[in-house]
Amino acid sequence: MDSPWYISEVEILIRLLVALVLGGMIGFEREQHNHAAGFRTNILVCVGACLMMLLSIYGFSDFVNELNVRVDPARLAAAVITGVGFLGAGTILFTGKKISGLTTAASLWVVAAIGLAVGAGFYFASGAVTLMVILTLWLFNKLEQRFIRNxxxxxxxxxxxxxxxxxxxxxxxxxxxxxxxxxxxxxxxxxxxxxxxxxxxxxxxxxxxxxxxxxxxxxxxxxxxxxxxxxxxxxxxxxx
CATH class of the missing domain: 3.30.70.260 (ACT domain)
Structure with a gap:
């Protein structure tokens, strides 16, 4: 079908699996450094965000042609970003010496955005951002510790x-x-x-x-x- 409101079950499964892989890649890096939000947390956030995006776009397709119904695919996406903000706040800790967890909170926010993008079918953007995030968390962290936060x-x-x-x-x-x-x-x-x-x-x-x-x-x-x-x-x- 050519309708923008229809998606096959195979495509749904593909998008959810892509979200799982991309979220897992970022979560693996976080897990290696023993951060609060690790491998499973990032996978759950990414897959959950992807599902919410799929639901937002395609879940209400039966009501598109109703006269008094207005479909807005962006509404659930906005709610996901807000919800992840509260989740990320739980990873921020003040230990008395410094504030920690800000990077982990930011990575959760980006993982949710990646999940939303995958759910909307933006595979290239999702993959590119995943690689950028891993580069930022791994390589830039080493450079920061060596030259900035030594x-x-x-x-x-x-x-x-x-x-x-x-x-x-x-x-x-x-x-x-x-x-x-x-x-x-x-x-x-x-x-x-x-x-x-x-x-x-x-x-x-x-x-x-x-x-x-x-x-x-x-x-x-x-x-x-x-x-x-x-x-x-x-x-x-x-x-x-």
């Missing part, structure tokens, strides 16, 4: 005596190990932290340092923690 963030917690000289000493240690300090906080050490300290008769504070160290200098971080632990007045140390 530092790793750490949070260092110190329980120590409330002395100004001690703070200066610890910050000098950070400079010696080429750790970039971009934030610090001071607070009274709470009970849950103090259980790690044997003598709690005197007033102790907790200093939290947010630092960046070059990824290739991971040994410098271990050495820094060891030297901070040896500073007089430091009772307990932890880093993450």
């Amino acid at each position: 530092k790793k963030s750490y949070v260092i917690h110190l329980i120590c005596e409330d002395r100004t000289a001690l703070m200066k000493t610890t910050q000098d240690k950070l400079k010696e190990h080429r750790a970039t300090l971009h934030k610090l906080s001071l607070e009274d050490a709470d009970g849950s932290r103090l259980r790690h300290v044997s003598d709690i008769d005197e007033k102790l504070i907790m200093i939290t340092y947010f630092v960046d160290i070059e990824r290739k200098q991971h040994d410098a971080m271990i050495s820094l923690i060891h030297e901070l632990k040896q500073v007089e007045g430091v009772r307990w140390i932890e880093y993450e």
